[in-house]
Amino acid sequence: MPELPDVENFKQYIDATSLHHKISETEVHNTKILKGISKARLADTLNGTSLESCRRHGKYLLIKTSGDVWLVMHFGMTGSLNYAKQEKDLPEHSRLILNFENGSRLAYISMRLFGRIRVIGSMNAFIRQNKLGPDAADISLEDFEKTLHKSRAAVKTALMDQSRIAGLGNLYTDEILFEAHIPPNQKSQSLDAAQIKILYQKMEYVLKEATRRHAVPKNMPQTWLLPHRERNGRCPRCHNPFKTAKINGRTAYYCSSCQQE
DNA sequence: CTAGATGTTAAGGT
DNA sequence: CACCTTAACATCTA
Numbered sequence: 001m002p003e004l005p006d007v008e009n010f011k012q013y014i015d016a017t018s019l020h021h022k023i024s025e026t027e028v029h030n031t032k033i034l035k036g037i038s039k040a041r042l043a044d045t046l047n048g049t050s051l052e053s054c055r056r057h058g059k060y061l062l063i064k065t066s067g068d069v070w071l072v073m074h075f076g077m078t079g080s081l082n083y084a085k086q087e088k089d090l091p092e093h094s095r096l097i098l099n100f101e102n103g104s105r106l107a108y109i110s111m112r113l114f115g116r117i118r119v120i121g122s123m124n125a126f127i128r129q130n131k132l133g134p135d136a137a138d139i140s141l142e143d144f145e146k147t148l149h150k151s152r153a154a155v156k157t158a159l160m161d162q163s164r165i166a167g168l169g170n171l172y173t174d175e176i177l178f179e180a181h182i183p184p185n186q187k188s189q190s191l192d193a194a195q196i197k198i199l200y201q202k203m204e205y206v207l208k209e210a211t212r213r214h215a216v217p218k219n220m221p222q223t224w225l226l227p228h229r230e231r232n233g234r235c236p237r238c239h240n241p242f243k244t245a246k247i248n249g250r251t252a253y254y255c256s257s258c259q260q261e
Numbered sequence: 262c263t264a265g266a267t268g269t270t271a272a273g274g275t
Numbered sequence: 276c277a278c279c280t281t282a283a284c285a286t287c288t289a
Contacts, residue, residue, distance in 0.1 A: 003267060059268075077268050078286080112285045114268060153278060171267055249280070251265085
């Protein structure tokens with residue numbers, strides 16, 4: 001799941017459910033998800049504090065605690081959150097559970113254990129240290145153009161490079177390029193100003209609409225690529241079968257007739 | 262049964 | 276240095 005629209009939904013979910021409850025107990029069911037902190041230290045850090053506010057940068061969720069540190073979550077390829085008021089059954093693969101004093105709890109779920117949780121002191125330092133570029137939902141057209149023209153790689157590769165632009169992954173770059181009628185393997189540098197502008201506008205549109213639709217690919221408009229992004233899927237515009245290509249180590253889906261240089 | 266899956270990181274090569 | 280490919284991670288599903 002977790003590209004920018006998914007993580008933005010997680011942010012809204014935390015805001016709606018989990019702020020300002022005192023944490024009574026922190027459970028870690030698999031320490032593989034912890035980065036740079038032990039189970040015991042994490043519990044020490046969180047117990048007795050509460051989550052106060054929540055921000056997102058790229059695919060990272062950063063939650064400020066009353067203990068004046070940030071709890072940082074990354075969701076890997078399969079990750080989500082689940083909040084429940086009562087003693088409900090924990091979802092499969094719950095790896096971190098924050099139990100709140102009021103009886104509710106927040107579970108961090110990571111099936112494949114690719115997600116990571118850490119504690120940091122400063123959000124800006126974290127972004128710097130991890131070399132994250134500006135957030136895709138926040139970058140200016142000028143910076144967008146600059147960063148794409150600096151890259152000699154394919155435009156899909158440049159868009160997915162978290163140090164250039166943070167938040168786009170394999171699925172949404174496919175969608176954005178489809179909407180912009182640009183083939184994924186076109187060189188980023190070769191895009192002219194008009195194409196860059198269209199790409200930028202499509203990026204804004206796709207991210208906003210996908211977030212609004214809760215980041216479920218199958219629930220995106222039927223005119224989009226995503227609901228048809230599967231083997232034997234066909235372009236909703238021209239009905240040609242989608243092509244695939246390995247770009248940046250990932251499978252790109254695109255329409256060779258609608259997306260041409 | 263096998264291959265591939267929304268992500269990141271490391272290693273090695275051009 | 277910029278970029279590419281491959282592999283690894285752990286688990287599930289088509």
